[in-house]
Amino acid sequence: MKAVLIVEDDPDIQSLIATIFSMDPRFSVAGLAETAEEALALARKTNLEIIVLDDRLAGALTGVEAVPALKEAAPGAKIILFTAHADLRARAVGQPDIDAFLLKTDTGELLPLAQQLTNMLSLL
């Protein structure tokens, strides 16, 4: 099973993402974080394959700001920037450590996207 870390400070959205992944036997929710700082701590001690990352978080760091540190903590993980800020798409394209961008309203795309990214991972 592929380990997923969910970094999201809205409890309803966090619960939604966790439910989506927990209903697919190929994935397991390895951790839930409300801040980038919590996410970094979890990323250092868990072997992650997917990080679903919101930008606007409860802590001092935004999701995008935390991306380089997350990638360093979990170099094998694919990062999906999952946000309601459509204008972050351009920044995601310019940031090589972000592997995919998805708007929060496109929740139906989340699972296929994670599967696609992890398949790419296993091919390497």
Place this chain on the structure above:
Amino acid sequence: MGASAVTGTEVAGAEVASAEVRSTEVRSTDAVGGRGEAEAANYAKALVNILSDVDDEQRRQSQSQRAILNILEDLDTEKDRLESTQKALINMLDDLEAERRKVDSTNIELHEVNEAMQSFIATAAHDLRSPLASMVGFSSLLTKNWASLSEEKRLKFVTTIDRQTHKLTWLVNDLLTLSSIEGGALNTQPELVVVAEAIAQCLAAGNRNPAEVSISCSPELVVRVDPMHLSRMIDNYLQNAFKYGEPPVRIEATRLGATVEIRVVDHGPGVPPEFEPKLFAKFARADTPNARDQKGTGLGLSIVRGLAEANKGQASYERGTPRGSCFIVQLPVDERAQS
């Protein structure tokens, strides 16, 4: 005839003339005397001519002098005209410079307005998408997995959809209200309102426990305001006090000159001083633990200010002592009611 006036005919007949000269030698002395007179006359004539020439020259010089003086006068006039034109040009340049500064200043203002508008649209889009994401996501899960989901899960998902629907409704209503205020399309219907009654109705409509809010308001205070707007302003302030402040919450209304001042006071941590200038701006949320925990639209205080101004009043904030917040709305008293 003058000595120099000798023609060819006279030369040809020189011998005849010579004989005549010899025969008339006696008269030659007289002839010499006549030539002198003639020469004198010639000299006099020449002198007269010269004097006349000098006179003419003097006249010409005088005319030239007058012409030069005229030219100098013209030059002087032209110089004045050029100076005047130069002054006019300098004034025009000053005006143009002032206009340029105004245009620069307007450009800066427009740039700021544009940035604020873009930021507003980005935040509004984000805040609209967030509840939609939950609604779409959970409704999709329910639709696809209805049979396999437990009753408990179904209820949980539906409850979340319901909560997010309400959140979205508040946000859309707030955005529409704000849009009406800013677009000058707000329908304001002022009437005489007894402040104490409006506060009591507002607490009842918001299902507030009367024990949670103390009121200090004379029953005689009357303001001229749209009653729906007054209710919304008090309710927004109360919501703010309960979300970000701490009890006890108190509403005080007092007469202050030509206005009635309504103050909603709480005893929470107060607004960080650096955030105070932005307090009434759209989507303003202080970066404090209390504010981060709340999921308001960030439009409540902005709406209060807009409604207060639409009713010829104003909204403001005062820091509590030693802590807490005081949100104020001042509304005009009805002069006819007071007289």
